[in-house]
Structures are given as structure tokens and as C-alpha cells.
Amino acid sequence: QVQLVESGGGVVQPGGSLRLSCAASGFTFSSYGMHWVRQAPGKGLEWVAMIYLDGISIYYTDSVKGRFTISRDNSKNTLYLQMNSLSPEDTAVYYCARDYRSGWTNYFDYWGQGALVTVSS
Amino acid sequence: EVVMTQSPATLSVSPGERATLSCRASQTVGSNYLAWYQQKPGQAPRLLMYDAFTRATGIPARFSGSGSGTEFTLSISSLQSEDFAVYYCQQYFNWPITFGQGTRLEIK
Numbered sequence: 001q002v003q004l005v006e007s008g009g010g011v012v013q014p015g016g017s018l019r020l021s022c023a024a025s026g027f028t029f030s031s032y033g034m035h036w037v038r039q040a041p042g043k044g045l046e047w048v049a050m051i052y053l054d055g056i057s058i059y060y061t062d063s064v065k066g067r068f069t070i071s072r073d074n075s076k077n078t079l080y081l082q083m084n085s086l087s088p089e090d091t092a093v094y095y096c097a098r099d100y101r102s103g104w105t106n107y108f109d110y111w112g113q114g115a116l117v118t119v120s121s
Numbered sequence: 122e123v124v125m126t127q128s129p130a131t132l133s134v135s136p137g138e139r140a141t142l143s144c145r146a147s148q149t150v151g152s153n154y155l156a157w158y159q160q161k162p163g164q165a166p167r168l169l170m171y172d173a174f175t176r177a178t179g180i181p182a183r184f185s186g187s188g189s190g191t192e193f194t195l196s197i198s199s200l201q202s203e204d205f206a207v208y209y210c211q212q213y214f215n216w217p218i219t220f221g222q223g224t225r226l227e228i229k
Contacts, residue, residue, distance in 0.1 A: 060217070105171070
């Protein structure tokens with residue numbers, strides 16, 4: 001069965017860095033676009049970034065451009081999100097999510113359980 | 122960016138009745154580049170609809186979607202206890218992908 005398992009969340013000081021990982025299993029990871037979506041405590045969903053199956057086409061929401069980097073290692077079936085220059089506004093549960101079909105759909109059928117990132121001094 | 126506005130913020134409906142949720146885009150999202158998700162407390166979102174009116178795998182027929190351009194609707198006929206949750210619309214016509222702020226569907 002399809003599984004997405006995030007890791008790497010935690011508490012970090014403002015200005016700090018953190019790297020999230022999302023380990024994928026149960027499907028051909030290299031055939032799917034992958035995304036990061038976050039949810040601040042008690043708030044709605046915010047799409048963060050997307051990486052196409054080839055790792056070349058990449059998109060970000062404006063608020064994280066220049067600070068966050070999405071990447072993938074298809075040999076390890078793993079998605080990453082490197083987060084730098086973190087601010088309290090980045091505090092959220094970060095979900096990795098899979099495109100609904102192989103290729104590129106930009107809507108998501110499988111989600112991880114989420115990794116909590118707390119930015120606080 | 123395309124701003125998605127959902128209404129109402131909270132909808133109170135009795136079990137067995139019909140619920141209608143609205144989603145408006147600040148600009149066209151094409152004919153149907155619109156998805157709907159359901160989220161329950163402590164859980165990840167669940168894809169309900171895509172392309173505005175296509176049910177995702179395993180979604181019951183009591184869920185239906187309609188609309189195009191800037192106005193979309195999610196309808197749930199004969200509400201079941203498990204349907205009470207928060208619902209989000211999402212456009213994927215333009216970058217960045219954007220979500221609505223959510224509609225909380227609660228038991229009346």
C-alpha cells in the first residue's frame with residue numbers, strides 16, 4: 001500500500017534551518033510529481049512547493065522562495081524540503097503529498113501523517 | 122495568485138439533509154481545474170473531487186461537484202455522521218497552487 005512518512009520536524013530558533021524528509025513506499029516514486037503542503041496550527045492548508053518526477057521542474061509559493069528548497073532522490077524513494085531562514089510564520093505541520101496520477105496532476109491523493117515544525121526562541 | 126474564497130465559513134446541517142458548499146476564485150481557473158478535500162481533526166486531508174466534478178477513487182456518490190470558471194460548488198446529499206469535517210477547495214490552474222480557507226460542516 002502507498003505510504004508517505006515524514007521525518008525531521010522539531011523546534012528551531014528564528015533564522016535557523018531544518019530539513020524534512022518524506023520516505024515513500026508502495027508505488028513507483030520516480031513516476032509521480034510530489035508536493036509539500038503546510039498547515040499552521042488551527043489554520044487552513046497552504047501549498048508550499050512541487051517537484052516534478054524528473055527533479056527539474058520545481059515551483060514554490062512566494063513566501064518561501066529563496067529560503068526553501070525542494071528536492072528528491074528517486075534512488076532512495078525520498079522527498080526533501082530544506083528550510084532556511086525560518087521565521088515563526090513558518091510554524092506548521094508539513095505534509096508531503098503525491099500527485100493523483102503518474103506524471104503531473106497537481107491535486108493530491110496520498111498524504112503523509114505530517115511533521116510539526118515549530119519556530120520559536 | 123488566485124485567491125480562493127469559500128462560503129460559508131461554518132455550515133450547520135442535520136444528518137440526512139443536503140449540504141451545499143461554495144468556492145469562488147478571484148480569477149478563472151479554466152473550465153475545471155478545481156479539487157475538493159475533506160479534513161477531519163488530527164488527520165491529513167482526503168481528496169474528494171478533482172477537475173471540479175470527478176469523484177476520486179472510493180468517494181461515495183453522495184458527493185458531487187459542479188461549476189466552472191470562478192464559481193464552484195460541492196454538494197453532499199443525505200449527510201452521514203462521518204461527513205462532518207472541514208472542506209477545502211484548491212485550484213491548480215495557475216502557480217502557485219492555492220487553497221480556500223475552508224468550510225466547517227457541523228452537526229445541527
